[in-house]
Amino acid sequence: MNWSSNIKKIFFIFLILFFSSCFQEKKHLTFMVGGAPNEVDYWEKLIKEFYRKTHIKVELIRQPTDTDQRRQGLIIPLRAHKSAPDVFLMDVVWVAQFAGSGWLLPLDAFIKKDKINLGNFFSSIINQVDRTEQGLVALPVYNDCGLLYYRKDLLDKYGLSVPGTWSELVTNGLRVQTELRKENPKFYAFVWQGAQYEGLVCTFLEFATSFGGGLLDSVGNITIDRNENINALKFMYDLIHTYKISPPNTYTEMKEEEVRQFFESGNALFERNWPYAWGMHNRLSSPVKDKVGVSQLPKYPGKRRASALGGWHIAISKYSDCPDKAWELVKFIISYNTEKALALDLGWNPGRSDLYDDEELKKGIAHITVLKRAFENSVARPTLPYYTGISEILQRHLNGVIAGREKPEQALHDAQAEVELVVKNYSE
Amino acid sequence: MNNKGRDALLFILPLICFVILFILIPVIGTLLNSLRQDVSFMPKRFIGFTNFVRLSADQKFWQSVLFTLVFPAISVFLEMVFGMVIAITLNQTLKLRGLLRGIALIPWAIPGVISARIWQMIYRYDYGLANYLLKFVGIGPVNWLGSSSGAFLCLVMADVWRTTPFVAIILLAGLQVIPTELYEQAKVDGAGPIKRFLYITLPLLSPIIIVALIFRTIDALRVFDIIYVLTGGGPGGATTSLSIYGYRFYLLGDFGYGSAISVMLFIFALIFALIFIKAGKFGRLSV
Structure with missing residues (x-):
């Protein structure tokens, strides 16, 4: 046995170990x-x-x-x-x-x-x-679909009803917020998902559809920049900046978990979230246990209700x-x-x-x-293979508007143009 | 070839195999992919430089390029400055020097994603540490990640915090090989601390500085983890680095375009490395 043959052995063992790890057999x-x-x-x-x-x-x-x-x-x-x-x-x-x-x-x-x-x-x-x-x-x-959670104890206390329309949500929300702010400066009436991520497209789809708009027209073409959508987006902006009933970190941090925690800590009256939040709100350690009600999301008068699917x-x-x-x-x-x-x-x-x-x-x-x-009132996001590309554009512009960097009308026009380019790139 | 040479070759053969399998082949694969229409839901075909033509007209791409260039420029500069200060401090004969060196290394020892999570807990709007502390002086709360510039600075800070120790330790190694006689001689000649730093430390340290610069710049160009965790590329795409942008296309199933973005990133990194190597005059100076 000489030195070099030992090295060869070590080398081959190494090789065998190396390659055997590449080919694992599937058993089940x-x-x-x-x-x-x-x-x-x-x-x-x-x-x-x-x-x-x-x-x-x-x-x-x-x-x-x-x-x-x-x-x-x-x-x-x-x-x-x-x-x-x-x-x-x-x-x-x-x-x-x-x-x-x-x-x-x-x-x-x-x-x-x-x-x-x-x-x-x-x-x-x-x-x-x-x-x-x-x-x-x-x-x-x-x-899954978007729902409106509300604090029934607070609504009862001030003799308010569950809002059926968005303007009712604003009025009721402002009323309760003004009252509770006297003691709790952290209180906001309405929390929803506004961070730059997929959830923002879902909330927008709900606002837009319940304002009479939507992402697709009747023949399935993408129409983002119609008036109803612009109004819906303007409303989302107003919730944060005009009525100030949604917190300023809506557009930076608010994903479903952040929204849930905010609502659960007792600092919000209304919450837009997915159905899973119900179980969390009502678990033993939840501060809002048994104080929460749930309903469909509000709408614009005369339009349909909508929940993102x-x-x-x-x-x-x-x-x-x-x-x-x-x-x-x-x-x-x-x-x-x-x-x-x-x-x-x-x-x-x-x-x-x-x-x-x-x-x-x-x-x-x-x-x-x-x-x-x-x-039954659910709306799906556009079912296109390149939907992610569209979503990415929407996320950016929607977030830009609610953060105050872009104007709703211009942002949706830009989004429309960019989306058309994506459609062109990915269809033959 | 003699026996010794053959043994040496055998020893490095595993490494060569490793590099070919896991670095060279993927790199070539990415290059080839960038020349193809490789979209999961479309027929595959060779399309030449079409992906790159598409890139040149892609505003978001240029926005990412800008971010990808500005981010390393600022964060690496700060890292070099702080790293130098820390290295010089730790090079002094201090009490507990070993302990201090150990502590200074901690941020670098923490995995990127975890340190990003730590910073997330600091920056958070509602329960974040930064806003909690600001409350005591009666300011805030500040929405740290809410504006483009805010998010940018927050990322720079997190990156500088994490990687300064790396720079410090490399520079420290360089400082230790500078003979102390030089400083003593300079002192005798009447050079003050600043002069000694400028005329002894800096020139003798420059090859090491270049090494640190190359490592850090290439690393910062590829930045992914802290952005993925802290801002996700937002707000409004303001902090989208090229890696983050390429990753988006990967999820979309457009591997060709994603590869083209990676190739561009590769080219940028290569250019920077070449500039630094040229500036460092390797070959003429022995490290």
């Missing part, structure tokens, strides 16, 4: 899911139950809570045509992009084979989101090496019982519409009829 059906830690733990429980029922072993690939990171975690393997994950959850706004990229397996054949009744889902949601050129590519696991949909990867098993898992997750369990234990609003008439759920979730109506 894989399901990629993220979210809050308790939610991911709950998924662990569900796949164990699935194993007991079907003897199909599922490996959970845990993802972080952050939505962008979850998306990134999916884009990498899908772009590389990897067979893992087989099944995954997608935010509603990714469905068009993933479907357009050909990454999703159409579910039509499975649905036909197993006679899944799509009538048990919200048809507006299925049609707006899941039915694509590539077929039916996903199914809703749970739905959020939520997560489940799909199978086109590159899955066991699509039949994957479908069994999907079928299990979108089943009446699983979605009911998710609703009862995690407070997720079912993707299925038939669950909103479930007696047990009606008892457990007192505001379930509010939710059902909100979902």
Whole structure:
């Protein structure tokens, strides 16, 4: 044995270790899911139950809570045509992009084979989101939409009603704010999501639609700079700078969690947030427990109510090496019982519409009829593969206006022009 | 090749493999990608410099370029100044010098995202430390990240805080090899502290300063983590660095355009590195 042959051995061992780590074999059906830690733990429980029922072993690939990171975690393997994950959850706004990229397996054949009744889902949601050129590519696991939370104790104290219109919200809000400011200088009447992020597009979509506007015209073309939208954006600006019923950090920091904490600390009268806030507001340690009411968001007189549609949909990867098993898992997750369990234990609003008439759920979730109506009034963000590009432009200009750097009319004209360029770049 | 040479080659072979696999191939891949229409929902094809033509007309890109150039200019300058002061201080014979050196390194030892989170807790409007302290002197609350310039300065401050120790430690290493006799001689000749700094410390330290500048400038050009956490590129796109801008296209599925942005960033970093190397006159001066 000489020195040099030892080195060679070490070198080859190194090489073997190095390359063996590159080729890991996939053993099970894989399901990629993220979210809050308790939610991911709950998924662990569900796949164990699935194993007991079907003897199909599922490996959970845990993802972080952050939505962008979850998306990134999916884009990498899908772009590389990897067979893992087989099944995954997608935010509603990714469905068009993933479907357009050909990454999703159409579910039509499975649905036909197993006679899944799509009538048990919200048809507006299925049609707006899941039915694509590539077929039916996903199914809703749970739905989200914007709601108005209010402090019923404060409204009662001053003899005010839940606002049905935006101007009522301003009047009632100002009234209560003036009173409470005497003791609490931190009090603001209305908190909502205004930071430069996706949530801002959702709030804008709600303001705009309830003012009679919207992002798409009747034939599906993007029309951002119409008068109703300009008025809605002006109103958002006024909430912060003219009526001063929304705090100045609305446009820098207010995302859903910041809004929830603000409201929960007792410093706000009204709050625009997603349904998850209900459970948080009413947990034992919450200072506003049992003082909160919830309703649909207000509107402009004579116009429609609108809630931005959020939520997560489940799909199978086109590159899955066991699509039949994957479908069994999907079928299990979108089943009446699983979605009911998710609703009862995690407070997720079912993707299925038939669950909103479930007696047990009606008892457990007192505001379930509010939710059902909100979902029926839900508006999806434009379902285009390049939606992110549009959203990015909107986020920037909307935030620019509510921060006072841009004027509403000019900002929406600019946004329209930039969006048209994106549409041109990404359509052939 | 003799035995020794072959052994040496074997020793560095893993490193060469590593560099080829994880650096060279991705870099070439990015270069090739930037010449293609590589959008996940569109057919792939070679399009030459179309992505770069699109970039040249993209206002947001130029806004990011401006930010990406101004940010390192200011933050690296401050880091060099503070780093120099700290390095000179720590080079003195002080009590507890070892402890002080250790403490000075802490910000650099903290991972970027975590130090960004720390600064987030300071800058927060409602429960932030800065506004809490301001309350005692009767000012505020200030919306730190609310304006373009405010957000910019907040980022600079966070970056300077985190990376000054790195500069300080590199400069300190340089200071320690300067022979003390030179200073003693200068003292005898009647040179004051400022003259000694200008005519001894600075020239002898310049190769080290250049090294620190190269590292820091390239690092600051690629800044991502603190922006991702603190401002997300806002308000209104005012703090979007090229890395943040490229990342947006990655999420959008437009890998070609995102790659083109990365290539531009690569070119900027290369230009700066070349300028510094040229200015540092490596090759003529031995470090």
